[in-house]
């Protein structure tokens with residue numbers, strides 16, 4: 696659902712990290728569809744360029760920036776590239792993470808290697824912090840900004856295996872609330888979306904499809920979750936419609952976690 700009647704982001708600039716693959720592509724397309732100028736940021740620069748080029752072909756304004764969110768200098772260059780291209784940064788969607796494109800072990804807590812634990816924390820926790828630090832000055836200067844962090848339903852209900860990932864996603868909940876309090880005085884809202892298990896892989900194997908299908912059991916809405924199911928929540932939290940909403944976590948999982 697790229698074509699939307701809503702144009703809530705006309706004149707806004709949005710950075711979506713991890714927008715070269717998976718759900719991030721859907722966020723980028725929806726925000727661009729609502730009128731935002733898009734900065735498609737990803738470790739995979741070639742794929743990011745393809746997404747940006749496809750948006751430009753559809754008449755949107757978009758650039759791609761190769762960036763590693765775990766690297767301070769790299770996210771500094773990302774913020775500079777966004778400002779050089781579009782002059783402002785209105786929206787940041789902290790979506791990039793080690794998940795499936797940059798994979799993590801789905802193993803029991805005592806089978807995960809310390810080096811993988813450290814790298815995952817660097818990308819999935821430190822990454823959103825570094826990226827936020829890089830873009831906050833531009834938002835503060837204008838007295839307006841929208842930050843949307845991506846957690847996971849697993850942080851709210853636990854998930855046997857991949858404790859490093861679930862721990863990192865739980866950190867994003869506290870990160871969201873603290874940032875919301877620190878940045879509220881600058882007119883910047885900070886919210887979080889917690890997706891349920893989503894079929895985001897471009898070419899999912901049978902094991903992945905059946906793992907996603909297993910999640911139907913504890914859901915009120917009995918179908919597989921797709922990236923398109925998440926874009927409305929992110930667009931709302933990126934738009935002026937949510938200007939008096941901050942520090943919140945919106946669970947989008949078909950009614951698995953209810954809180």
Ligand SMILES: NC(=O)c1ccc[n+]([C@@H]2O[C@H](COP(=O)([O-])OP(=O)(O)OC[C@H]3O[C@@H](n4cnc5c(N)ncnc54)[C@H](O)[C@@H]3O)[C@@H](O)[C@H]2O)c1
Pocket residue numbers: 712713714715716717718719736737738739762763764765789790791792793794795796797818822845846847848889890891892893894895896
């Ligand atoms: N798919 C799901 O079931 C699900 C469920 C809950 C939460 N999430 C979260 O949603 C977000 C997107 O998930 P997805 O399924 O699209 O994941 P994905 O693995 O398909 O895509 C993640 C993207 O982030 C990029 N990336 C990874 N490390 C990076 C780094 N260091 N710097 C910059 N970019 C980097 C990858 O290249 C990729 O394009 C993630 O934060 C994930 O944790 C996903």
